[in-house]
């Protein structure tokens with residue numbers, strides 16, 4: 001008998017059992033499913049980045065362990081220069097203010113392991129990316145949800161956090177532009193986070209994975225642009241969404257050198273850094289490219305079809321400014337799982353029920369704008385035709 005470590009029991013159960021079963025059944029029956037489930041860019045990585053990887057992989061100097069302290073120097077320097085150019089934020093690699101990651105998920109997870117002791121609390125957004133909560137629990141801590149509510153623009157209400165919880169909290173995770181709500185943060189909100197963290201001695205981790213996936217001229221700010229931010233926390237970033245590089249596993253953490261030192265101490269005992277050729281390709285992307293305007297135009301065309309489609313059926317959704325998602329309330333009379341099931345069974349359209357992002361996600365579905373096989377919005381339009389024809393929505 002194989003017995004898992006009891007800490008694995010703290011991982012919450014998989015909530016999409018029935019949806020997954022119905023999806024597998026529909027596929028086995030040959031149904032033409034339109035899948036709005038995964039948030040994984042469906043466009044290829046830009047060719048110049050692939051070419052750079054090939055060139056770097058042909059250089060034997062990249063075939064060895066990266067034995068540097070904080071990461072492959074050309075990459076670390078490219079990150080610092082990118083932050084100065086993109087956000088006007090000065091980072092000093094020599095002071096340990098930039099750390100390479102094997103994708104941002106790795107850093108977000110290991111941060112909890114580096115800072116959370118049994119009994120400690122992490123404040124985590126809910127609905128939210130589950131990595132913050134699960135790794136806090138795995139490390140023996142207690143994740144406490146900060147509800148992201150529509151009436152607050154899906155920003156957490158820090159004044160609603162009870163004093164005893166704030167006192168126990170060691171880490172606070174935030175994420176803007178936000179998965180799954182697509183909300184964006186204001187500089188005022190970031191200033192409130194800095195003040196709250198200072199008052200309660202909490203480390204802030206801002207997950208900025210979607211900062212470059214923005215529309216209609218909107219530019220997302222960095223948390224580190226906020227006065228005092230570097231004293232209280234870090235920002236974790238990724239090339240995954242900006243450059244359609246999810247499988248490459250290239251990310252980085254920047255900001256407070258003491259926090260990064262802790263994260264790096266843990267990391268240096270569990271990984272041996274990323275393949276240097278990949279970091280060379282990442283450095284090339286940061287120095288020479290920006291998120292592909294054609295890819296962003298495709299996402300925003302899909303976003304328009306989704307939001308116009310919903311609004312044509314009685315929803316009242318504003319246009320989102322960022323991310324790969326639309327977070328839509330479910331019509332009255334349905335739970336999020338029931339509505340997702342109805343869309344799947346009646347229209348062959350797969351969405352994610354909001355409950356999968358925590359209890360405050362109930363009452364919503366997440367529609368991803370990354371639809372495989374969709375060239376120009378025609379699959380997205382077809383999905384909404386099918387929903388209009390086959391699903392009764394009453395408000």
Ligand SMILES: Cc1ncc(COP(=O)(O)O)c(C=O)c1O
Nearest residue numbers: 103104105129179209238240251
């Ligand atoms: C909010 C958020 N942060 C981080 C990640 C992880 O990205 P990666 O590990 O590919 O950098 C994701 C992936 O979907 C995400 O949605």
